[in-house]
Amino acid sequence: MSNIETAMSLENRVALVTGASRGIGLAIARRFCQAGAGVVVCGRSEDTIQSVAQELTAEGFQVKAMVADISNRDDVDALVAFTLDQFSKIDILVNNAGITQDTLLMRMKDDDWDRVIQTNLTGTFYCTRSVIRPMIRQKSGRIINISSIVGTIGNAGQANYSASKAGIIGFTKSVAKEVASRGITANVIAPGFITTDMTAQLSESDQERMLELIPLGRLGAPEDIADATFFLGSSGSGYITGQVIHVNGGMAMNG
Numbered sequence: 001m002s003n004i005e006t007a008m009s010l011e012n013r014v015a016l017v018t019g020a021s022r023g024i025g026l027a028i029a030r031r032f033c034q035a036g037a038g039v040v041v042c043g044r045s046e047d048t049i050q051s052v053a054q055e056l057t058a059e060g061f062q063v064k065a066m067v068a069d070i071s072n073r074d075d076v077d078a079l080v081a082f083t084l085d086q087f088s089k090i091d092i093l094v095n096n097a098g099i100t101q102d103t104l105l106m107r108m109k110d111d112d113w114d115r116v117i118q119t120n121l122t123g124t125f126y127c128t129r130s131v132i133r134p135m136i137r138q139k140s141g142r143i144i145n146i147s148s149i150v151g152t153i154g155n156a157g158q159a160n161y162s163a164s165k166a167g168i169i170g171f172t173k174s175v176a177k178e179v180a181s182r183g184i185t186a187n188v189i190a191p192g193f194i195t196t197d198m199t200a201q202l203s204e205s206d207q208e209r210m211l212e213l214i215p216l217g218r219l220g221a222p223e224d225i226a227d228a229t230f231f232l233g234s235s236g237s238g239y240i241t242g243q244v245i246h247v248n249g250g251m252a253m254n255g
């Protein structure tokens, strides 16, 4: 293999991708598989996650699936144990699973707040904490956390979601500082507006309004996020840590 081929390959790497039964997580899992990685995927729905694993396995990829709710600590510890059992190591963690529960602040119930924070932020904490020991033992690892553009610019009706996604950024930077000396990097990807089930609820007129805010003139695809995530998981990104990579078509240009 040439240096370029080595940099673009994930042969002999093992990745855990949370929330990989559809949308962005599925695109990331597929991209990692295509680069040669062994991949563990998880989601809450047994049928969906198992059928994703069957589909990818039928395409010749090394994929294992497990039902796990990342907002549950025991599920997360079992998921990481399953990954180590199946593949003996874990090189890349992608904290992708996330939910929205949108409403204006004055109508936001405690449960709207708690569920979103518990899944998006606490789930990211559980998964990261659970992989950190094996990664320290290996003296290498890549942690890639999926935040959102609204974690940096905010959005009316998404105070809970924006807080969870902003929390992920501070969390990632702190982890990056803690584990850099152990050969582990931790970075954030902040997607803009990506066409998935999560954004499908928006009306056509809202989507058109959104489009007007995107200099590159199109909504994002899950593959746009998968490509950036792949880069952060590959050997070509070894000197990048504690960063937020915005993948948003220019919708917000952060300093």
Ligand SMILES: NC(=O)c1ccc[n+]([C@@H]2O[C@H](COP(=O)([O-])OP(=O)(O)OC[C@H]3O[C@@H](n4cnc5c(N)ncnc54)[C@H](OP(=O)(O)O)[C@@H]3O)[C@@H](O)[C@H]2O)c1
Binding pocket: 018, 019, 020, 021, 022, 023, 024, 025, 042, 043, 044, 045, 048, 068, 069, 070, 071, 096, 097, 098, 099, 119, 123, 146, 147, 148, 149, 190, 191, 192, 193, 194, 195, 196, 197, 198, 199
């Ligand atoms: N789409 C966008 O425009 C956009 C923009 C910025 C950031 N993001 C972020 O990107 C990530 C993926 O978004 P998406 O648009 O692909 O969402 P999606 O289409 O709704 O998919 C979410 C995935 O996460 C899984 N999931 C949800 N809660 C889970 C839990 N507690 N435990 C385990 N798995 C769980 C879902 O499977 P089950 O339902 O079966 O559990 C599904 O596989 C999220 O973190 C989201 O906040 C998306």
